[in-house]
Amino acid sequence: MTEKRIVPIVMPKWGLSMKEGKLTSWLVSPGAEIKPGDSILEIETDKIAGSFEAPDGGVLRRAVGEVDVVYPVKALIGVIADPSVPDSEIDEYVSGYVTPPAEDEGEAQADAPQFVDVDGGKLRYSMKGEGAEKVILIHGFGGDLVTWMFNIDGIAESATAYALDLPGHGQSSKKIADPSVAGLARTVVSFMESLGIEKAHLVGHSLGGAIAMEVARSAPARVKSMTLVAPAGLGPEINIDYINGFVAANSRRDLKDLLGKLFADQSLVSRQMMDEVLKYKRLDGVVPALRSLADGFAPGGKQKDILSASLNARIPTLVIWGKEDQILPVAHAANAKGAQVEILEGAGHMPHMEKASKVTALIKDQIARAS
Amino acid sequence: MARKLSMRQAINEALDQEMARDPTVFIMGEDIAGGQGGQGELDAWGGPLGVTKGLYHKHPGRVLDTPLSESAFVGAAIGAAACGMRPVAELMFLDFMGVCFDQIFNQAAKFKYMFGGKAETPVVVRAMVGAGFRAAAQHSQMLTPIFTHIPGLKVVCPSNAYDAKGLLIQSIRDNDPVIFCEHKNLYGVETEVPEESYAIPFAEANVVRDGDDATIVTYGLMVHRAMDAADALAKKGIECDVIDLRTLSPIDWDTVLDSVERTGRLVCVDEANPRCSIASDVSAKVAQDAFKSLKAGIGMVTAPHTPVPFSPALEDIYIPSAAQISEAVQRTMGK
């Protein structure tokens, strides 16, 4: 009984390697009324800083976690419950809470990214969930599958979610056989063929959005729906200084201001995030790969592949955009004829990270509608 | 889960990958394979601490065991580098520079300048550094300052396996002579290391911990001592920036100065002897360029001005400790 009325807030597991996180601040005080999806606390991991959103509604009855203390994943941070639950029961819950042990190797293994050989090289991907509907998450320029870490678990509750590293990115092959949007779209189709995915809901961010549209244009039978998050391919304008700066950046100093342009809240750019980007960018072959990609999709500083005309009603399309996007203009959303458009306040070019639960919920709705 | 390697394995992988990538790269040193000329196994040692194990059979003709003759083989590496090769010579212990220093500081370091820019000497000299191995006065020194003093040389001293691989690859690809210092007590320490090749640029310090109260600047094994100290200080409410210099020449002054301008307090930690050390060098730079930011005198934690002792009872107190670092930081806080 009490289990249902008392909702624990535990240290989340963001990304595969996260073992612990530091509670950096509480955004609400005990006694506050909370709605699902409200940002209630800030957490910093060795990879990223981010706000944690309430998994359920109710009243914050206890703020167990102390600021600036590092907690293991699944450690109890707070308790949400209905006001009707007596304090004694809450206290009993808190004192009786045992942090589950860290995942053993076997469990971690099941979650670990895998590799598949496709036309265009070896791709890394992770797969989560068991639902009948298949979802493919395609990251943007310079990103990797980890950029979906706040979304993939939620999506996987009702579908099988695949997040891949495009060629030249993450831990996939760094050689890009064909660095055009069409070439990358063929790689995604080849990825689907290799894994026996006949049809899927495509979710693409930025360049990944243009790739999704190109898959829908060239292989419409494989696409059940599209969710385009700040997609490329809807107009010629692009912040080419960002693209060129990202390709050239070789130090934390170079990256700091640059990565800030991705977010409405620039404080989200942590040292760890910059280190991860630098570690990726230093790998042999990455800089030439990024250069060839940038020259492929934005030669001369303008986007080459404008795919808005290819959108059609047969494939339901949702466009999500952060209002404060500094990389691709939010105005491009209007070019997505026939698509549902959601403009999010307080988000920049990475709404799936900055407004993670909202975007996750929108993606889940889109999948549900199109299934 | 990302793959973990020890620093020993990471260095081996860097050498392996660079030899595979570039046919002008070869490695040489005393017993880096081992067993030459005997009745038993070849590659019997793979280096005195096994760092180069396995490379001999993987890269036939490119892993050269040398006579115990440092002047000749380090000089030969330098000569080959001036003739278009990219040799990596292992000096075993940096303490042995005494018998081949001319080749390093009068030859390799100076070719570029004294030949009017018309020579390049892309040689790497790898060597073990540091105390804590019960190896006494001639096999334990942290001689990084001596090389840092010489124009024309670059000096690298990684603190972990990830950095070791990326910095060694950069050292091999670099067109200047590089002294690559490997702390023998870090060989076994594991970190996540990508399988692919990658190069970490020189003169880019790594901020391994963020804090606003004080800046600790160090490198090599001392990064770990400094982190231990910073953890202890955090429990007392003192948050430190910990800066791992990674390369001592060139050095990343910007990261050091930016940090001190923010924290106003500096403690330099160096396993070398104190006089003319990396610690005194950093102290002098900050005193010159960021004096107005300083809220307290600069702290320095180094080995004492003595040779490295043998007895564990003495060697343990020779090496700077986390407690000493922590006390030095607290002194800058007036505590």
Next chain:
Amino acid sequence: MAKNPFPLSKEKLLDAYRTMRTIREFEERLHTEFAKGEIPGFVHLYAGEEAAGTGIMMHLTDKDRIASTHRGHGHCIAKGVDVKSMMAEIFGKAAGACRGKGGSMHIADLSKGMMGANGILGAGAPLACGAGLAAKYRGDGGVGISFVGDGASNQGTFLESLNLAAVWNLPVIFVVENNGYAESTHRDYAVAVDSYVDRAAGFGLPGVTVDGTDFFAVYETAGEVIKRAREGGGPSLLECKMVRFYGHFEGDQQLYRGKGELEDIRANRDCIKLFASRIVEAGVVTPKELEKIDREAAQLIEEAAAFAKSAPPPAPAELLTDVYVSY
């Protein structure tokens, strides 16, 4: 014209003569200029020793590399380094072979296989091993030549290099230019063995001694040891017994020499005179042909000296350049 009894064509003989004359003119000009106070620092002259450097270098191409000594001008000229740029370097000028940053003791031109004169005695031997190692590794048939004087033949670097080259079977020739004096100290005081052939044998490599004032003896023996090295036969030591016409460095009064010693060697052991009389007496060349070369060599050195004197010094900004390829 008589039949040529020499191992070189008439053209090559004249080339050799021209090289030796150029070296002699170069060094004598430096001797004069130094006395006038025109040259900074100090210089070590190769005059009297020309036949050795020339006889060896005639077997080499640009892919063969030499590591020279503090007494390196002759090696440079014989290896093809531009004489004007050498003179400008010795005068400390921007147009110098090393842009005025090296001076007499550090003239180098790696494009010609000249790995540098060297201010550290014996330091070139390991470098020549490196050149031999690189040539062997590449399989390009190149050789490395290490020059030392009788003085530096006692350096650990030299002795270690003999062993390294022997155990690795490197294509390296160790040339001992034995001019009888290590600075002011006689060779017999500082070298315990009577013959460098014995020293070579002690390190397991063949050694041979030649009269270094006899161009043909040097040329023929060097040809044999270099050919063997190119063909994988390993290193050799070649001792050239020779004479030094000037002091250890310019300004050296040579008080350590015996009475009449200098006059004797100049009169009877001048390698250029000996060479000239051999080829003229054999009837292969005429005195007129040699006189023409004498005039041309003198003219070349005159031009080089004039060029060096009038050339501008390095700009102050040069102080800070060329320390690193990138830093």
